[in-house]
Amino acid sequence: MGMGPLRLICLWVVLLFATVILLVVISHSPSGALPRIPRSVRSDLKKLASKTIPNNIPQIFSNETYSRPCQGSPTSSKNTSYFFRVDQSGRGDFVSVQAAVNAVPENSEQRTIIEIKAGVYEERVVIPSNKPHITMQGEGMNVTIITGNDNAAKRGNEGSVTVAIYADHFTAVDMGFKNLAPMPEPGELGKQAVALVICGDKAAFYDCGFYGAQDTLFDYAGRHYFKNCFIEGSIDFIFGDGRSLYEGCEIHVIAETTGSITAQARSKPEDRSGFVFMDCTIMGHGLVWLGRAWGTSSRVVFVRSYMDDIIIPAGWTDFGDSTVHNTSFYAQYKCSGPGAESAVRVPWSYELNDDDAKQFLDLDFIDGASWIHATRKFVDNLPS
Ligand SMILES: *[C@@H]1O[C@H](CO)[C@@H](O)[C@H](O)[C@H]1NC(C)=O
Numbered sequence: 210m211g212m213g214p215l216r217l218i219c220l221w222v223v224l225l226f227a228t229v230i231l232l233v234v235i236s237h238s239p240s241g242a243l244p245r246i247p248r249s250v251r252s253d254l255k256k257l258a259s260k261t262i263p264n265n266i267p268q269i270f271s272n273e274t275y276s277r278p279c280q281g282s283p284t285s286s287k288n289t290s291y292f293f294r295v296d297q298s299g300r301g302d303f304v305s306v307q308a309a310v311n312a313v314p315e316n317s318e319q320r321t322i323i324e325i326k327a328g329v330y331e332e333r334v335v336i337p338s339n340k341p342h343i344t345m346q347g348e349g350m351n352v353t354i355i356t357g358n359d360n361a362a363k364r365g366n367e368g369s370v371t372v373a374i375y376a377d378h379f380t381a382v383d384m385g386f387k388n389l390a391p392m393p394e395p396g397e398l399g400k401q402a403v404a405l406v407i408c409g410d411k412a413a414f415y416d417c418g419f420y421g422a423q424d425t426l427f428d429y430a431g432r433h434y435f436k437n438c439f440i441e442g443s444i445d446f447i448f449g450d451g452r453s454l455y456e457g458c459e460i461h462v463i464a465e466t467t468g469s470i471t472a473q474a475r476s477k478p479e480d481r482s483g484f485v486f487m488d489c490t491i492m493g494h495g496l497v498w499l500g501r502a503w504g505t506s507s508r509v510v511f512v513r514s515y516m517d518d519i520i521i522p523a524g525w526t527d528f529g530d531s532t533v534h535n536t537s538f539y540a541q542y543k544c545s546g547p548g549a550e551s552a553v554r555v556p557w558s559y560e561l562n563d564d565d566a567k568q569f570l571d572l573d574f575i576d577g578a579s580w581i582h583a584t585r586k587f588v589d590n591l592p593s
């Protein structure tokens with residue numbers, strides 16, 4: 210069957226039209242700027258966005274809590290390292306984790322390994338800033354668990370934390386951190402229940418579990434690496450102003466209705482903080498935002514991650530402040546799964562191209578070359 214002259218003309222018109230559109234698009238992309246979501250999908254996006262449940266999730270922490278400073282460690286005094294064993298059965302050096310932490314030499318430049326035998330340790334653990342270079346070695350994220358059950362309403366936000374790490378160079382391997390406070394209703398205040406807060410610099414977590422609901426993991430400040438971890442929660446459950454790489458982690462959503470995975474708190478565009486999720490999976494139940502802007506320059510990037518159909522299509526929310534559209538940085542790169550469709554995201558988020566993604570694809574994002582090796586060395590050479 211040959212092509213009629215009318216069809217041929219139509220084809221040419223269509224081709225011409227497409228070329229013109231392409232040229233217009235190209236000429237409007239400022240060089241060096243990141244690609245924006247095309248106009249054509251924005252109306253769909255509005256429809257989808259209006260379907261999602263409004264921002265009925267509560268405020269995060271009060272300002273006082275958030276502005277509390279994390280100190281670095283002072284200069285060395287006793288420069289020694291130890292190996293401690295914590296065992297509830299009494300066969301180790303200590304029966305509680307905090308007792309072992311208390312015995313760690315202050316300000317040491319050498320690493321102390323605290324091996325923690327299987328068990329559920331019902332205690333609160335604080336590692337003060339003068340106890341750097343501690344490694345906690347457990348027997349599995351579901352086997353060695355430190356747990357607490359105080360929520361913010363009971364003891365104030367500070368009291369809701371199970372494990373607080375204010376020291377630099379902290380490492381945890383095969384550990385579980387849990388906060389058992391009951392899950393809050395959407396909109397309910399004062400029910401934050403932090404399983405772990407980390408504000409020391411250069412911290413690494415390998416094969417660790419973080420269990421809670423609202424505000425599970427307070428990634429407060431500093432450079433952090435989370436490898437093959439399991440992180441569970443409902444609302445803002447990975448939050449703070451840390452500069453962190455989450456690699457190969459399972460993000461497990463347990464929202465009853467809606468929630469948000471991240472609430473990243475970068476406050477200035479020139480700050481280098483932000484969360485990068487690389488090769489992670491997002492599963493669970495409920496409907497969640499990938500993130501909501503806690504800080505004015507909130508920065509979160511999902512790289513090559515699998516997203517199940519629990520992501521609110523618009524993806525990101527401004528927390529009621531549209532000025533963050535210009536200052537936040539929310540992006541994905543080569544993600545997959547039914548919840549990963551980047552074309553339906555808010556127009557102020559990005560799908561990265563190869564060049565723009567480069568800065569988020571390896572340990573350089575957290576200056577890892579200079580310190581990750583040290584955490585691994587001790588992980589691999591544990592005394593038997
Ligand atoms: C936090 O601080 C900002 C600016 O200083 C203020 O507008 C806001 O009301 C404070 N929020 C709370 C919960 O105190």
Ligand SMILES: *[C@@H]1O[C@H](CO)[C@@H](O)[C@H](O)[C@H]1NC(C)=O
Nearest residue numbers: 284285286288289317318319
């Ligand atoms: C502490 O020990 C480490 C390793 O032996 C050494 O490199 C460092 O110089 C020591 N620091 C001080 C202050 O003695």
Ligand SMILES: *[C@@H]1O[C@H](CO)[C@@H](O)[C@H](O)[C@H]1NC(C)=O
Nearest residue numbers: 349350351416418439459461
């Ligand atoms: C720990 O438990 C969770 C379920 O609570 C499970 O999904 C995860 O795979 C477990 N991790 C390991 C290493 O067994």
Ligand SMILES: *[C@@H]1O[C@H](CO)[C@@H](O)[C@H](O)[C@H]1NC(C)=O
Nearest residue numbers: 530531532533534535536557
């Ligand atoms: C974002 O910046 C543009 C250009 O500077 C400005 O016109 C617009 O009003 C800003 N949007 C918001 C929500 O602040």
